[in-house]
Amino acid sequence: MIRRNQRFRNHLDDNLIHLHKNFFVSPSDPQYYEKVIRYLDANSPEAHFKIGQKFQLKGNVKRAVFHYKEVLRTYPSPFYSAANRAIQHLDQQQAAHAASLQQAFPGKNKPLLPPFLKTLLLVLLVLNLLLVLLFVGDSPIYKTISKMKVWGVGSDITYETVDVPFVMYLAPDTKNEEIENALHKQALVLADEMPNRSILIYGVVSLDNTNKGKTMLLTNDALTKSAIVVAQYYPASDNSVRIRFLNSEYDKHQPLSAIGANLVRTALEGYKKDxxxxxxxxxxxxxxxxxxxxxxxxxxxxxxxxxxSAAYNGRGGWVYDGKAVDPEQMFYANASGVGRIPYEPVHIEINKAEHHLKLVSGDYVIWDKEIGLGANGGTPQGDFIVLDRVQQPKGSHVLSYGDAGLGLGSIALHGTYDESSIGTDKSLGCVRLSNEDVQQLFPFVPKGTEVQIEAAKWNSAAAVPVEHTETLIPAKQPALDQSPEKVIFHWLG
Known part of the structure; x- marks a missing residue:
């Protein structure tokens, strides 16, 4: 199964069930039936029956009966009779339990007074207390109130307001003006639905397509920490929707965090395939x-x-769990300020007509470089995999491949000392970059990266260029030997 707009097939997709828009779930998920009710069918007899069984096993009779009764709302259904029998069985169990308690402790549950007498005595007690407070003492309550109350005309009255918080999910590339308009419009709508309430809307950036543009009641206070903007509107005292942007660094950090995570995830997928x-x-x-x-x-x-780190503690850096089932859960940011980062493999897209190469991850363009191609259409089209990452690669001729090369089999993406060939068709079939460009590209292309060579096509036409990628490079790097002395490469050149 290939999902819409998905570039790469995931081996887990065959075991997933499509519930809602871009939301897929595995039947082995412990919360599978809860998610079916939430995203697919709130009246699903099967889901309510399975959840009822779950609560029954836990001993939560009240919740189990609730879900069994929800099953009975749909008739006919394969689960109608089973739910009915389950309710009767639970009723019998409760009745038997109550009878056994009565036999074991006779008279224990018998009330000393009927409920009516208890209520009557309580009301009489409250009335007696009020009478004492009103008329007994040096300064009875009614006199005190008369002294304290200001009976003048035109007194200001302040009413206590109740804040109702919401969260609005925003796309990462949404402009500030668009955010302001969306918040203003939503605040007016919510104020009409909830008069005499102070509306608070926290804008949170989300990479999850199922949430983008949605506004929901805020149920998790932790989301307010990652909000980039907040809007407040209380029409009873102020006609303006007050909007304040909170985190000006978000646009810089979140794309870079996503690129860093997916760079390592792409390498992990390449390692797993090998x-x-x-x-x-x-x-x-x-x-x-x-x-x-x-x-x-x-x-x-x-x-x-x-x-x-082996487990999340919020102290910075990354978390790696090699036993996780997918790349997203295997490697992620160890920081509270970073939201969920979906797995979007780093890959290269080459447009032969424009003589350009783009290194892309999801919605982000990491590098955009001008390239040289093979003479007479010598550079083949199709999908390739980076098999070799080499510094100072050796060929049959001296300086054949420039300062670095990314081998794709018979061809490669490599540097050249003939910079006049960039932007033209002069090579024997390989993709050429300037030595400076290939060295910038090299550390951001893991082994196992897919390379798509097309005649004239950009899959990443709407992708967003990302700046300051150099901040991802650590000050201290491992000492690796990436220049094999005895290996001769035979790329087309």
Whole structure:
């Protein structure tokens, strides 16, 4: 199964069920039936029946009966009779339990007074207390109130307001003006629905397409910490919707955090394809050629650290769990200020007509470089995989491949000392870059990266250029031998 707009097939997709828009879930998920009710069908008899069984096993009779009764709302259904029997069984169990308690403790549950007498006595007690307070003492209550109350005309009256918080999910590339308009419009709508309430809307950037543009009641106070903007509107005292942007650094940090995470995830996927499983440690990605899947572990942009922890503690850097089932859960930011980062593999897109190469991850363009191509259409089209990452590659001729090369099999993306060939068709089939450009590109292309060579097509036409990618490079890098002395490469050149 290939999802809409998905570039790469995931081996888990065959086991996923489509619930809502871009939301997929595995039947083995412990919360599968709860998610079915939330996103697919709130009246699903099967889901309510399964959840009822779950609560029954936990001994929560009240919740179990609630879900069984929800099943009975749909008739006919395969679960109608089973739910009815389950309710009767639970009723019998409760009745038997009550009878056993009555036999074991006779008279224990018998009330000393009927409920009516209890209520009557309580009311009489309250009335007696009020009479004492009103008429007994040096300064009875009614006299005190008369002295304190200001009976003048035109007194200001202040009413206590009740804040109702919401969260609005925003796309990462939404402009400030668009955010302001969306918040203003939503605040007016909510104020009409809830008069005499102070409306608070926290704007939170989300990379999850299922949430973009949605406004929901705020149920998790932690989201307010990652809000980039807040809007407040209380029409009873102020006709203006007050909007304040909170985190001006978000636009810089979040794209870089996403690129850093997906750079390592892409390398992990390449390692898994070669070895059948993820490495025990990320050190396995940082080896000499030919096992140099990465040149370094990038800095996490929010915290500026590339330390790796086995479990989340919020202290910065990254978390790596090689036993996780997918790349997104396997490697992620160890920082509270970074939201969920979906797995969007780093890959290269080449447009032959424009003589340009783009290194892309999801909505972000990491590098955009001018290239040279093969003469007479010699550069083949199709999808390729980066098999070799080499510094100072040796060929049959001296200085054949420039300062660095990314081998794709019979061809490569490599540097050249003939910069006049950039932007033209002069090579024997390889993709040429200037030596400066290939060195900038090299550390951001893991082994296993997919390369798409097209005649004239940009899959990333709407992607957003990202600046300051150099901040992802750590000050201290591992000492790797990426220049094999005895290997001669035979790329077309």
């Amino acid at each position: 070895h059948g499983n993820a490495p025990e440690s990320l050190d396995s990605l940082l080896q000499d050629y030919p096992n140099n899947y990465l040149s370094f572990i990038p800095n996490e942009a929010e915290t500026g650290s590339n330390e790796v």
